Amino acid sequence: MLAAYCFYALLVKGGLGFAAAAAISVVAVTLLSVLCYRLVIEPVREHEAAVLIATIALALIFQELMLFSFGGHYLGIPSTLEGGVRVLGVSIPYQRLLILVVAAAMLAIVWFVLYRTRLGLAIRATANDLEVANLMGMNVQRIAMATVAMSVALAAIAGVVVAPVFVVDPFMWLAPLVTMLAIVVLGGLGSMKGSLIGALVIGYVEAITVFALPAGAYLKGAVALAIMVAVLLVRPEGLFGVAFEEER
Amino acid sequence: MIRSAMLCAALALSSGALAQGTLKIAILGPMAFVQGENHWAGAEMARDEINKAGGVNVGGKRMQIELVRADTNEIQSVPDATNAIERVITRDKADFLIGGFRSEAVIAMQEVAMDYKKLFLGAGAAHSKLGLNVESNYERYKYWFRITPVKDVDLVRTLFAVLGTVGQQIRTDLKTDTPKVAILAEKAVWTEALVAAAQKNLPGMKMEVVGTWQPSATATDVTAELSAIDRAGAHIVFTMLSGPVGISVGRQMGERNMKAVAWGINVEGQKEEFWQATAGKAQYVSTLDTYSEVEMTPKTIPFVRAFKERYKKAPTYNAATYDAIMILKSAIEEARTTDADKLVPAIEKIEHVGTAGTSTFDKRHDLVWAVGKTAGIAVQWQDGKKVPFWPPNIKGMQPFKMPAR
Numbered sequence A: 001m002l003a004a005y006c007f008y009a010l011l012v013k014g015g016l017g018f019a020a021a022a023a024i025s026v027v028a029v030t031l032l033s034v035l036c037y038r039l040v041i042e043p044v045r046e047h048e049a050a051v052l053i054a055t056i057a058l059a060l061i062f063q064e065l066m067l068f069s070f071g072g073h074y075l076g077i078p079s080t081l082e083g084g085v086r087v088l089g090v091s092i093p094y095q096r097l098l099i100l101v102v103a104a105a106m107l108a109i110v111w112f113v114l115y116r117t118r119l120g121l122a123i124r125a126t127a128n129d130l131e132v133a134n135l136m137g138m139n140v141q142r143i144a145m146a147t148v149a150m151s152v153a154l155a156a157i158a159g160v161v162v163a164p165v166f167v168v169d170p171f172m173w174l175a176p177l178v179t180m181l182a183i184v185v186l187g188g189l190g191s192m193k194g195s196l197i198g199a200l201v202i203g204y205v206e207a208i209t210v211f212a213l214p215a216g217a218y219l220k221g222a223v224a225l226a227i228m229v230a231v232l233l234v235r236p237e238g239l240f241g242v243a244f245e246e247e248r
Numbered sequence B: 001m002i003r004s005a006m007l008c009a010a011l012a013l014s015s016g017a018l019a020q021g022t023l024k025i026a027i028l029g030p031m032a033f034v035q036g037e038n039h040w041a042g043a044e045m046a047r048d049e050i051n052k053a054g055g056v057n058v059g060g061k062r063m064q065i066e067l068v069r070a071d072t073n074e075i076q077s078v079p080d081a082t083n084a085i086e087r088v089i090t091r092d093k094a095d096f097l098i099g100g101f102r103s104e105a106v107i108a109m110q111e112v113a114m115d116y117k118k119l120f121l122g123a124g125a126a127h128s129k130l131g132l133n134v135e136s137n138y139e140r141y142k143y144w145f146r147i148t149p150v151k152d153v154d155l156v157r158t159l160f161a162v163l164g165t166v167g168q169q170i171r172t173d174l175k176t177d178t179p180k181v182a183i184l185a186e187k188a189v190w191t192e193a194l195v196a197a198a199q200k201n202l203p204g205m206k207m208e209v210v211g212t213w214q215p216s217a218t219a220t221d222v223t224a225e226l227s228a229i230d231r232a233g234a235h236i237v238f239t240m241l242s243g244p245v246g247i248s249v250g251r252q253m254g255e256r257n258m259k260a261v262a263w264g265i266n267v268e269g270q271k272e273e274f275w276q277a278t279a280g281k282a283q284y285v286s287t288l289d290t291y292s293e294v295e296m297t298p299k300t301i302p303f304v305r306a307f308k309e310r311y312k313k314a315p316t317y318n319a320a321t322y323d324a325i326m327i328l329k330s331a332i333e334e335a336r337t338t339d340a341d342k343l344v345p346a347i348e349k350i351e352h353v354g355t356a357g358t359s360t361f362d363k364r365h366d367l368v369w370a371v372g373k374t375a376g377i378a379v380q381w382q383d384g385k386k387v388p389f390w391p392p393n394i395k396g397m398q399p400f401k402m403p404a405r
Helices: A002-013 A018-044 A048-070 A094-116 A118-128 A130-135 A140-165 A174-187 A192-212 A214-234 B002-013 B034-052 B078-090 B103-115 B129-136 B152-174 B189-201 B223-231 B245-255 B300-311 B317-335 B340-348
Strands: A084-087 A090-093 B022-029 B056-058 B061-071 B096-099 B120-123 B144-148 B180-185 B208-213 B236-241 B261-266 B286-289 B377-382 B385-390
Touching (some): A002 A048, A018 A048, A018 A140, A084 A094, A090 B223, A118 A130, A130 A140, A174 A192, B022 B034, B022 B078, B034 B096, B078 B096, B078 B103, B096 B317, B103 B120, B103 B144, B120 B317, B129 B144, B189 B208, B189 B236, B208 B223, B236 B245, B245 B261, B317 B340
Antiparallel strands (some): A084 A090
């Protein structure tokens, strides 16, 4: 949401080009996340519930700040790529293809960082066992901060590429957050492959709901969540999850 | 007990502003949103015009108008709205109440206003219950009047009247006897009666309903819905949208280069910012509206031009707070008092030529619906401008256009 507003301000109000506005937005929001981490999250990092509440509180504070700064107006951002293509009788705007390409590129980069770099190894080790990682000499505070920065950078990139097809408003962060949580839980916490497949499942279920039940199109989110619950009843760790293995 | 004590205290102190020679009017609206901005802007214009001319003549005594800005935040929270109206009555000592937008919030605010026997002129909510309350319990609810818009049932009458015109143009242009209509209505209480009426009446109007799609009012992606509508071969997308989904529909219809034309209620489409919000993709989207530079009454064009000059944007229907204050002024000058009980019969008898139409009130204190008077207008977005096209007999109307095929 913050990246989308930043992108809007720089592109539409500031007159910057797409690339410059997008880059500045992502960097600015990432730096802000580091600041928030140091000021708000780090002091309560030991308490998971407190971290959860603190992040939600931050989201609500930023929502109200955007409402105060930009008002409740619904804002539009021009497409980075105009026009579209017809595939098998279905019209697909180029902007949506760009989202697909950026998503694929981000997945590849995240996979590379997590599985082919020392930072990735440290992040995975810290996620697996914080205390052991600490005893092994890793600077877990710095790794946690880097993880937050990476996560927020990914969210900011998503905000920048998705903003042109959605409506920018102070509440735009909430609905995708619920869908994203559903995807991650369905796919399995800690599994990139699971998240990808979870996203495809949720996306297809939403589209099929609209086609099969037009008057119930508003239920598409609920149907997707119901399928997630059904999968979790059979596989509590999600489709490809490993996070709960140790708990069982 | 607490409410009773506050009520007594408020009534005892309510003449405070009047004694000082000003009429305190509270403008209630979601001030962070376009609706509230227009509530306030319309009221400011009325206040300045009246005060500049010497104020309101109350039985020979001239009184200036003082506005109280009350942010109801009703789009996000109904309790915030009831708190706001209670605050302006008890703390700010407002004499009159004008505004409101979201029906759920206005229904709740109506109760508070009636508790305090305060005249409340609605300028935004369409739900029938507001007027039904007056009919079912006149002594309690008589202080309520709906200045804009017409009630939901009358909105349907306007929608079908315009749909008939659009359908006829499609028959002529596309040489088809039975235009195909896709109903696209957000899932909300206010659309239930409209959807049922459309499904029932369209076949009688020689139109084929190809399906009914009901996305969430806050949906940001309607790709699947529009894809299905495209495949159904619809000529008209009959919209009933009040939330941000209206922007998604307008934008994504343009991105998909759909040949169907959108007509109906699209509240976001009524706003000047709609074209920007859809990134210029909402070509030919049409909607019910209130204000345009057409001669609905002799006051319409001067008001719209003055509004644009002052606020750099066109007014939305909520700016009819201007008419509400003018109606209040007329009633006060006619009754020669500010006593709400004596103003009620004065407003009931009024025939007010305002900026949005000519207002008269029925026994529910709702506007009496009539084409060219209170039924509103229809507008279509053409090349970044809202172009009025209905009712055709009003001076200044322009042709309705169809996407190229």
